[in-house]
Amino acid sequence: MTDIAIHVDKLSKKYKLGAMYERQDTLRDFLTSMVRSPFQKRPVSDNQILWALKDISFDIERGSVIGIVGRNGAGKSTLLKVLSRVTDPTSGIGEIRGRVGSLLEVGTGFHPELTGRENIYLNGAILGMKRTEIEKKFDEIVDFSEVAKFIDTPVKRYSSGMYLRLAFAVAAHLEPDILVVDEVLAVGDAEFQRKCLGKMSDVAEQGRTVLFVSHNMSAILRLTTETLVMEKGRIVKRAPSNEAVDFYLSSGFVETGERIWDVDEIPENAAPFSPKALRIINEQGLVVNTIRSTEEMTIEFEYQLDASVTGLRVGFYLMSARGEFIFTTFDTDEPQMYDRFSVREPGLYYSRCKIPADTFNEGRFVVGINASTYRIRRYFQDERAITFNIDPAGAPGMQWPEQRLGPTRPRLNWEIEKK
Amino acid sequence: MTTNHNQIPITYLRPAKGLATLNLKDLWDYRELIYFLTWRDLKVRYKQTVLGFSWVILQPVINMVVFTVLFGQLLKVPTDGIPYPIFSFAALLPWLYFAGSLTRSSTTLVGSANLISKVFFPRMAIPIAGVLSGIVDFVVSLIVLVGMMLFYKIIPTWNLLMLPIFLFLAMLTALGFGLWLSALNVRFRDINHLVPFIIEIWKYATPVIYGATLIPERFRFLLGLNPMTGVVEGFRWAILGSKYVENFDPGPLFIVSITITLVILISGVIFFRNTERTFADII
Numbered sequence: 001m002t003d004i005a006i007h008v009d010k011l012s013k014k015y016k017l018g019a020m021y022e023r024q025d026t027l028r029d030f031l032t033s034m035v036r037s038p039f040q041k042r043p044v045s046d047n048q049i050l051w052a053l054k055d056i057s058f059d060i061e062r063g064s065v066i067g068i069v070g071r072n073g074a075g076k077s078t079l080l081k082v083l084s085r086v087t088d089p090t091s092g093i094g095e096i097r098g099r100v101g102s103l104l105e106v107g108t109g110f111h112p113e114l115t116g117r118e119n120i121y122l123n124g125a126i127l128g129m130k131r132t133e134i135e136k137k138f139d140e141i142v143d144f145s146e147v148a149k150f151i152d153t154p155v156k157r158y159s160s161g162m163y164l165r166l167a168f169a170v171a172a173h174l175e176p177d178i179l180v181v182d183e184v185l186a187v188g189d190a191e192f193q194r195k196c197l198g199k200m201s202d203v204a205e206q207g208r209t210v211l212f213v214s215h216n217m218s219a220i221l222r223l224t225t226e227t228l229v230m231e232k233g234r235i236v237k238r239a240p241s242n243e244a245v246d247f248y249l250s251s252g253f254v255e256t257g258e259r260i261w262d263v264d265e266i267p268e269n270a271a272p273f274s275p276k277a278l279r280i281i282n283e284q285g286l287v288v289n290t291i292r293s294t295e296e297m298t299i300e301f302e303y304q305l306d307a308s309v310t311g312l313r314v315g316f317y318l319m320s321a322r323g324e325f326i327f328t329t330f331d332t333d334e335p336q337m338y339d340r341f342s343v344r345e346p347g348l349y350y351s352r353c354k355i356p357a358d359t360f361n362e363g364r365f366v367v368g369i370n371a372s373t374y375r376i377r378r379y380f381q382d383e384r385a386i387t388f389n390i391d392p393a394g395a396p397g398m399q400w401p402e403q404r405l406g407p408t409r410p411r412l413n414w415e416i417e418k419k
Numbered sequence: 420m421t422t423n424h425n426q427i428p429i430t431y432l433r434p435a436k437g438l439a440t441l442n443l444k445d446l447w448d449y450r451e452l453i454y455f456l457t458w459r460d461l462k463v464r465y466k467q468t469v470l471g472f473s474w475v476i477l478q479p480v481i482n483m484v485v486f487t488v489l490f491g492q493l494l495k496v497p498t499d500g501i502p503y504p505i506f507s508f509a510a511l512l513p514w515l516y517f518a519g520s521l522t523r524s525s526t527t528l529v530g531s532a533n534l535i536s537k538v539f540f541p542r543m544a545i546p547i548a549g550v551l552s553g554i555v556d557f558v559v560s561l562i563v564l565v566g567m568m569l570f571y572k573i574i575p576t577w578n579l580l581m582l583p584i585f586l587f588l589a590m591l592t593a594l595g596f597g598l599w600l601s602a603l604n605v606r607f608r609d610i611n612h613l614v615p616f617i618i619e620i621w622k623y624a625t626p627v628i629y630g631a632t633l634i635p636e637r638f639r640f641l642l643g644l645n646p647m648t649g650v651v652e653g654f655r656w657a658i659l660g661s662k663y664v665e666n667f668d669p670g671p672l673f674i675v676s677i678t679i680t681l682v683i684l685i686s687g688v689i690f691f692r693n694t695e696r697t698f699a700d701i702i
Contacts, residue, residue: 008432015700082432085539087699094432100539108537111459113466118459125455126538154466177427 003062004097005178005209006083011092013053013078013233050264052078053089054233062097062177065210067220067241069248070230072382073265076213079230080180083211098177098209101127103168112156116147116166119155123170137173144199145169160375165192172199178209197223215383217245217323249321249364249387257281257289259386266380272306272346273371273379280367280388293360293409294394299367300352303380309373310343314351317368317383320407326365329353358411361404362392442692445541452540456548460523461555475556476563479515483508490628498630501659505567509658510627510651512564516557517589517647518618524549524597525614529604532702542695543688546597550590557586564658576660585653592646592680598687602694605702625651631672642672646683649676 052075060066068076081087083094084102109126110119120141124134142148145166147158155163181200197219204210204223214220220227220241227244229237237247257280266274281298282288291297299316315330331351332338368383392398396411446453465471483504490496491503498506524546528535531545568575604610625647626633634642642648649672 011432081536081699085430085432086535086537088696089432089434091434092432096430096432097427099428100430102538109534111463113463114459118462122455122459125452126534126540128449128452128540131451 004059004095005062005064006058006060006094006096006211008059008083008094009057009092011053011056011079011082011089011094012051013075013082013087014090015050015052051233053082056092056233056235058228058235058238060209060211062209063204063207064226065204065212065224067224067227067244068211068213068230069215069217069220069227069245071384072267074230075233076230077182078233080182080211080213083178084180096178099128100178100180101171101174101176103171103179103181108167110155110163110167113154115154116142116145116151116158119166120170123167124174127171127174128176129174133174141166141169141173144172144195161192168192168196168199172196172203176208178211179203181210181212181214193219215323217249217321219323221245221322257287257386257388270380272309273312274304274306275369275371275380275382276302276304276348278302278367278369278385280386288388290389290391291360292391292393293362294357296357297355297388298352299355300350301369302348302350303371304348305344305346308343308345309379311373311376312341312344312371312379313374314349314371315369316353317366317370319366319368319383321364321366321387323366324407326360326407328370330370358395359408360390361407361409362390362395363407364389365407446543446547449541449544453544453547453551456544457551460527460548460552464552472559475559479508479511479560480563482511482515486511486628496629497633499632501655502571505571505573505659506630506655507628508564508567509655510625512557512560513585513589513650513654514622514625514627514647515560516553516586517593517650518622519556520550520553520590520593521597521600521618522614523552524593525600525604526611528601528698529608529611529702535702536699542698543598543691546594546601546691549597550594553593554586554590568658573659575658578657578660580657581653582657585650585657588646588653588677588680589650591684592650595680595684595687598691599683602687602691605694605698621645621647627651630655639672643675644679646676646680649673 054075056075056079068079070076078087080102082089083096084100109123111122114122120138121131121134125131129137142151145162145168147162147166150158150162155166158166179200200210200212201223210223212220212224224241227239227241227248228235229239229244229248237244239247259278261275261277277300279287279300279302280289280291281300282291283295283297301314301316303314305312313330313332315328315333317328318326320326331353332341364387366384367386367388369381369385370378371380372378392409395409397404397409465474468474470477486507487504491498491507496503527549528542528545535542600610600614624645626642631639631642631648631652653673
């Protein structure tokens, strides 16, 4: 008999959009509607209902490391929430064998006024650790986090890196039978990410079950054996990770060079920022999916601000299809732009970035978006907003029909000198 | 391979339908979390204040001074011969504990929205920690009470041993109402605005600045409907001893208070347990 850690059968989760996007739930509204129609159940029209999960069924064996990929709003986080009992399913059943620990968005449950030491205990308890367990692991946690010197300083004085390391350290040292990891690697520097991934593969090697949600395909490939691809609340594919990642990368993206955000794709906490559209535009000004490497391209991001924002920066991440970063750029990188747009008033905006010809190598590239204020707030982020292809015709070195390594293919000045 | 399956806890995920089982064992399993939340509350409350922990003592003392001037000296509220300062202080102690606990337990749940939408734990731990953390404050302010008893030469009687029981009643009352209000607060943020009013009005409905004997005897049973009357009068009886209860027996009042408290508490637990499953979705 195989050893099943998670079994779910036709799990569904329904949200009412009204409750998610506007809070009309004040006592007054409730009372007036009760007075108007006291015996009627208030009807909810179909377009107000969102099935975040729809008939999800799967079994996961003990000790396996499973990746979950999917676009924003595909239901990945809802699935993890249901599995970790944060919220109940609307229908369907599940059976979880073993203690579930979630590695949360880093720092959830930290109190800024408390010291590092105090927060370790508090956060450990929140994550379900016993006090004796925490005491036993305390030194290990402090070691891993590298904040030993500041352990008795309130965490509000920590740098964001220290904060992150400490939070991860606590979560990584709880020893659940099933570890649920949601997108923790979106933050932190490369060294930190490497450390986190290392810790997570340790956990997996100890025979624990790991569920790992990420937009970082190389992390998924490195860490997981099998991957679930989710789309619109359903599991559309379950396969060995490299197969599933290829499937995910080649599907689900609109092939028009334009990505438009529906209202239900915009997270509630993005306000006052709302993304409208992202476009890939060629030299002729057409919205296209494929750009010739010899032409200049423009990436245009259209967004709405409902309130003025100070210090906003909107930028793009350029990545290869496998998720390696090529570069990151923000619209206010230049000091004069930064000064001119230090405050952005409410309104509709376009941020356009021209990328010179002869930048990319042949292949498929991914554009990610980030709208944030430095170290204060991240309004919106989508690591995989759109993809585009580069057609290498006319690129340097095309006389040899070989594959050139590396994501970029710049046209450089060579000199050959004969003495 | 024989793994001992018996030791692996199995959790069932099911839609929330019908009445939830109370499942108080859950809460017991998370007792350390309750302890840490209480401890966090205490640690944080007086951080970055100049006077720090002295606020615990200052708050009731300032209240008492104001009341003494206003109601003792100017309005001359009858106190059955008890000096007004200790008369009001004996009532202020449980009242302030109650008011603080009720405020914390009904508002901190929404304050922990971040946690609730991300981690599973018995949600009731938060309001419970809210009523527990006030106890430390209460115990510290007892020092002032001891000082005042010495000053007014009040000889403690055996009644004093009943004090913890009255405190316990205040705690259960705060928790009962706190559970109702905090669960409602998740859905209706109006509660946040309402709680200060409730407490203000409740203070005047409770014999804190006046004594229950001010109310004509035949209406006095009405006071019992307010469980805090039983607590406050119980405190006076325990602290001031027989000096206070010459023509007034708090016994029947107390029994009514206990009954009401238990009804609110048990219904509060049931209500909370049945709504907590949707907290993460609507908070």
